[in-house]
Amino acid sequence: MFLKYLLKDLKETLTDIDIIILLFIGPIFLTLLFGGVYVNDYLEDIPIGVLDYDNSSTSRMIVQSFDENERFNIVKYPKTKKELKGLLDSKDIHMGLVIPNDFSKDITNIKAPKAVILVDGSNMVIGNNAYAHATNIIQTIASGTQIKILKAKGNLSDRAMSLAMPFKFTDRLLYDPKMTYINYLLLGFIAVFLQQVTLSGVGISVIKKGEKLAEKKTLKRLFSKVFSCGFFSVLSTFISVAIANKIFNIPIRGNLSLALLMSILFVLAISAPAIIIASILKDKVKYAQIAYMLSLPTFAGCGYIWTIDQLPKPLVFVTKLLWPLIYFARDFVEVLFKNLAFESVKDNLIQMGIYTVIWMIVAVIIFKKRFKVKKA
Amino acid sequence: MLKSFLKSIKDEWNLMINEKMIFIVILIIPILINLLIGYEFSKGQIDHIKMAINDQDNSSLSRMITSSFIDDEVFDVEYFTDNSDDMKDLFKESKIKTGLIIPKGFKEDVTKLKSPSVLLLYDGSHMPTASKAKSKASEILLTLKTGTSIKMISGKLNLTESEAKNIAQGIKFRQRTLYNPTKSYKNFLNTGLGTAVVQSAIALMAAVAIRRNKLNKKKSKRASHLLGKILFYGSLGFISLILCILIQWKVFNIPFRGDFKIALILSLLLSLSVSTFSIMVSSLISNKMVALLINAVIFVPNTLMVGYTWPVMSMPKPYRIASGFYPFYHYADNLRNLFLKGIDLASMYGDLFWYLKFILVAYIIALIGVFIRKVDTEKEGDKVVS
Structure with missing residues (x-):
């Protein structure tokens, strides 16, 4: 009987243009659109300004190091600090380098002169990038200068190097050595697309057929609707993952079966609030308006932008109680991207299962109450 | 003209009072979301x-x-x-x-x-x-x-x-991060995310405003009818934007270094732009779900598309060109800079002028939309009244 309903609903969903565009085309289109935003791995040619009061061969060498670095583009040479600050205020430049008078002379006299780097921190992405790459350049220059001084003091090259660099530290970034935005964000967005299209698809289907579904065999028919919408939304989610991998070169190292299981369980979980909201509103336009508004707050609160351990505990508690994305998004991405094992996601899956059972009972009760046709 | 204009506003007002959806979506949800993100990022930085x-x-x-x-x-x-x-x-x-x-x-x-x-x-x-x-x-x-x-x-x-x-x-390098020295995520993200929600709300509600309210048979009255809708959603959105800005400023202590009057001007223009554009979509597309979907795709992901986090200068050229056509592009960075840098109005003249042109063009297209529409082709039970 359930299979009969399911086949009928799959056919109905496939022929319902509104729903199929939403469920199937939506995630794929949005993956391509958002992937394009982050297609360049790095920030390049960050506009910077240089105020070189010294104008010596050493200061020019420093300026040249910044100029030759592909991350920076020297676009302004202000004459005063005030002018430099004005350029930072007006966003003409995102970083300023100030080299003081007698800079070169002070190096020779071992006075450790001070150069200043001013970074516009208002956009943290640009600010952090500029800061990190400026630090790299500076450290190289500073170490070179230190070694030169030590050599001038009569030390051999190797000894000078070791005194300047008593120990080194090597960084290794696991899973994403280039630390790119696309690797960080796109799979997370795909998880949210799955949420949004399932939320919209299930809710709108329920509203369209509400009274019929409430007539008899409600549970079976509701689940049949959920599975038919879920089939297309999960399918398009995995096509989106393939696009992320093949077109945007995001490494997929994980177990796809586990990711599929998680997606199916999430579809069931998110269907509960979808049915509740749809039953309360009983109007597909109003429902869509609310559903579209939920993408940002649910993404912001699901432990993706900041991981769950960084969020305030009461917020995590309330979110876990009300919205299932917190059990799914980060784990889904880590399973795909890092090959996180079942053991590591098991707890969240169990909690999501409990969430689904409780809220689905509530959803069915509300649904029956709201859609039941009163007999004349 | 004035009667039609006032009636248009009254219709939306009554709808808001009777059904509450407009009120909930444009005012309540954005306020809740602003409290949520404010609380979420309240500690500012990642630690532990x-x-x-x-x-x-x-x-x-x-x-x-x-x-x-x-x-x-x-x-x-x-x-x-x-x-x-x-x-x-x-x-x-x-x-x-x-x-x-x-x-x-x-x-x-x-x-x-x-x-x-x-x-x-x-x-x-x-x-x-x-x-x-x-x-x-x-x-x-x-x-x-x-x-x-x-x-x-x-x-x-x-x-x-x-x-x-x-x-x-050897050489001392002093590095100073200006405007957001603690590198606080709260300062970086909240004003943009908090106000993006409001513009999504305006776009989603105004996208279905025209058909729900009945068009006048006399085409001459439709211009003021449109204007009424634009002003209604623009004003409501403006109030919501200001409340959200105040929440981030007063409740979550994001430093506001600029002149608040500039925030008022900027928010009013954003709100009117989004409202006019959405009314334009509503006037051109009679299927409410399609109109909603179009506005959702255009406005909901705005924080990504306008370079609020990942900068426009690092996006491919088509994205760079497209970003300039989003109203939020002319708002988000300016608002953040108003908060963190205290920039003055003069540095935004170009953006303010862009808004005026955008509103005018969108209004003219919306007018064409309602002029060519035959009243009796309305779907979903919208009746025609004079």
Whole structure:
């Protein structure tokens, strides 16, 4: 009987243009659109300004190091600090380098002169990038200068190097050595697309057929609707993952079966609030308006932008109680991207299962109450 | 004209009072979302990053390095592993985000001037955490390295500490982060995310405003009818934008260094632009679900498309061109700069002028939309009244 309903609903969903565009085309289109935003791995040619009061061969060498670095583009040479600050205020430049008078002379006299780097921190992405790459350049220059001084003091090259660099530290970034935005964000967005299209698809289907579904065999028919919408939304989610991998070169190292299981369980979980909201509103336009508004707050609160351990505990508690994305998004991405094992996601899956059972009972009760046709 | 204009506003007002949806979507939900994101990012920075240390040397120097990480609040050193494989497993299970491996014979190699290496591992899959951990760990190790270098130069070359310090530092570089010195996520994200929600709300509600309210048979009255809708949603959106700005400023203490009057002007123009554009979509597309979908695709992902986080200058050319056509592009950065930099109105003249042109063009297209529409083709039960 359930299979009969399911086949009928799959056919109905496939022929319902509104729903199929939403469920199937939506995630794929949005993956391509958002992937394009982050297609360049790095920030390049960050506009910077240089105020070189010294104008010596050493200061020019420093300026040249910044100029030759592909991350920076020297676009302004202000004459005063005030002018430099004005350029930072007006966003003409995102970083300023100030080299003081007698800079070169002070190096020779071992006075450790001070150069200043001013970074516009208002956009943290640009600010952090500029800061990190400026630090790299500076450290190289500073170490070179230190070694030169030590050599001038009569030390051999190797000894000078070791005194300047008593120990080194090597960084290794696991899973994403280039630390790119696309690797960080796109799979997370795909998880949210799955949420949004399932939320919209299930809710709108329920509203369209509400009274019929409430007539008899409600549970079976509701689940049949959920599975038919879920089939297309999960399918398009995995096509989106393939696009992320093949077109945007995001490494997929994980177990796809586990990711599929998680997606199916999430579809069931998110269907509960979808049915509740749809039953309360009983109007597909109003429902869509609310559903579209939920993408940002649910993404912001699901432990993706900041991981769950960084969020305030009461917020995590309330979110876990009300919205299932917190059990799914980060784990889904880590399973795909890092090959996180079942053991590591098991707890969240169990909690999501409990969430689904409780809220689905509530959803069915509300649904029956709201859609039941009163007999004349 | 005036009657039609006032009736148009009254219709929406009544709808808001009777059905509450407009009120809930444009005012209540954005306020709740602003409280949510404000609370979520209230501590500003990522800290207590879970970390493991594998100290194979166990010398005074390696213990000094270890203690520096333990004492720093950015890290929570939760594991001390016996070997690097155990550490690898902790990364695999997502139990740690940072690892430090100090090799055997580390101190001895430092003393013998062999420049040994310590290895720092980061889980790169979560960029903000990795980025914070990397910059803080580098800062800690650089300080320790310079300290060690000073001691060694002073000892090996028989120099005073101050001379050794000047040699060890060679050149001092002072780095200052302006406008957001604590690198607070709250300052960086909240104003844009909080106001983006409002413009989505205006777009979603105004996208279905025309058909729901009945068009006048007399085409001459439709211009004022449109104007009424634009003003209604524009005003409501404006109130919501200002409330959200006040929440971020007064409740969550994001520094507001600019002139509040500029925020009022900017918010009014954004709100009217989104409202006019959405009414235009509503006037051109009679299927409400399609109109909603179009506006959702255009406005909901705006924070990504206008370079609020990932800058436009790093996007491919078509995106760079397209971003300039979004009203939010002319708002988000300006608002953040108003908060953090206190920029003046003169620096926004170009954007303010853009808004005026945008509103005018969208209004003209909307007028064409309602003029060519036949009243009797309305769907979904919209009736025609004069």
